[in-house]
Amino acid sequence: MSELSTLTDAELVQQCRAGDTAAWNELVERFSRYVYAVCVKGFRLGEEDAEDVFQEVFMRVFTHLDTLRDDAALRPWIAQLTRRLCIDSISRSGREQAAAEPVEEDVAGDLVEIDEAFTVREALTSLPEVCQEILDRFFAQDQSYRTISAELDLPSGTIASRIARCLRRLRDELEGRNEPAQGSRE
Amino acid sequence: MVARSTRDSWEDAPGVAAQALAIQERVVQLAPADAEAWETALTALREAGNAEGDGARRDFELERKLGLAAAAPLEIAELGADAAALAALAGEHGDPAYRADAVAAAALAAGGARAAAHLVEVNLAVRAGDERLAQARASEQAASEAAERLLASIR
Numbered sequence: 577m578s579e580l581s582t583l584t585d586a587e588l589v590q591q592c593r594a595g596d597t598a599a600w601n602e603l604v605e606r607f608s609r610y611v612y613a614v615c616v617k618g619f620r621l622g623e624e625d626a627e628d629v630f631q632e633v634f635m636r637v638f639t640h641l642d643t644l645r646d647d648a649a650l651r652p653w654i655a656q657l658t659r660r661l662c663i664d665s666i667s668r669s670g671r672e673q674a675a676a677e678p679v680e681e682d683v684a685g686d687l688v689e690i691d692e693a694f695t696v697r698e699a700l701t702s703l704p705e706v707c708q709e710i711l712d713r714f715f716a717q718d719q720s721y722r723t724i725s726a727e728l729d730l731p732s733g734t735i736a737s738r739i740a741r742c743l744r745r746l747r748d749e750l751e752g753r754n755e756p757a758q759g760s761r762e
Numbered sequence: 763m764v765a766r767s768t769r770d771s772w773e774d775a776p777g778v779a780a781q782a783l784a785i786q787e788r789v790v791q792l793a794p795a796d797a798e799a800w801e802t803a804l805t806a807l808r809e810a811g812n813a814e815g816d817g818a819r820r821d822f823e824l825e826r827k828l829g830l831a832a833a834a835p836l837e838i839a840e841l842g843a844d845a846a847a848l849a850a851l852a853g854e855h856g857d858p859a860y861r862a863d864a865v866a867a868a869a870l871a872a873g874g875a876r877a878a879a880h881l882v883e884v885n886l887a888v889r890a891g892d893e894r895l896a897q898a899r900a901s902e903q904a905a906s907e908a909a910e911r912l913l914a915s916i917r
Contacts, residue, residue: 722901
């Protein structure tokens with residue numbers, strides 16, 4: 577894990593503003609899957625359109641980062657930017673005759689799910705490595721207690737309670753993050 | 763249910779309930795996959811009995827389909843072991859008022875693991891030395907031990 581990957585979004589924004597190239601790379605790395613998921617799973621864009629939106633989002637982030645009013649609100653800002661560009665893309669391609677708003681209403685549920693998934697992913701990274709590992713194996717890779725026990729060399733009878741404890745830490749982490757943040761003028 | 767009803771007195775209860783839900787979702791997805799794989803294997807078994815021609819190729823294809831059909835019950839057996847372990851945990855740490863429910867859950871999970879292991883062995887003609895059968899039996903045993911341990915603790 578690189579040093580930059582442990583920075584909060586706000587700290588990362590500050591490093592980017594200071595002209596740190598590695599910080600920009602980290603920003604793209606951190607949000608690329610999110611932006612892509614919103615494009616493809618949320619708005620169901622084709623690969624080419626998704627690629628165009630992806631490029632445009634990060635280009636705008638690069639050129640408008642100074643307009644972000646609250647550095648901690650990086651993700652909501654990128655989310656808003658991505659949604660708007662996806663809608664523009666759909667309108668341009670003529671796939672949808674309806675106005676942008678109904679399009680966004682149609683995909684609202686998917687977007688909420690994507691957002692929640694990334695919030696959880698993000699919170700996971702702040703947990704101890706053993707917790708990240710065990711939660712990922714059980715909930716994302718669908719591994720059984722026996723497999724987790726064998727692969728992590730932990731007593732099999734302790735896996736369920738370890739997962740429960742890690743979930744408790746994850747919940748505490750998520751509850752600590754639930755403070756509203758301001759967006760940007762962009 | 764036991765974990766959900768014990769939220770106030772057991773701090774790990776929500777985490778145990780979340781795991782139970784995850785296991786439940788996996789089993790629900792596996793049940794139709796199991797039926798479908800078995801249907802395919804059954805058709806292959808019938809066709810193998812009637813077909814003529816390249817026997818080795820036919821046997822290979824049949825074995826492949828039976829192997830696929832064994833995958834779902836094998837996974838169900840493992841999930842049975844996990845569900846029994848969770849039920850045991852809930853029975854040990856949860857509200858005593860719900861301990862009997864935990865025992866029932868563990869017994870049902872152990873039964874499921876046993877049935878699934880039986881399917882791996884008998885229905886799919888897996889041979890005694892097969893690694894998959896050993897895994898299924900290990901899951902069956904783990905589930906059974908968890909259920910027995912919990913039952914013994916309340917007798």
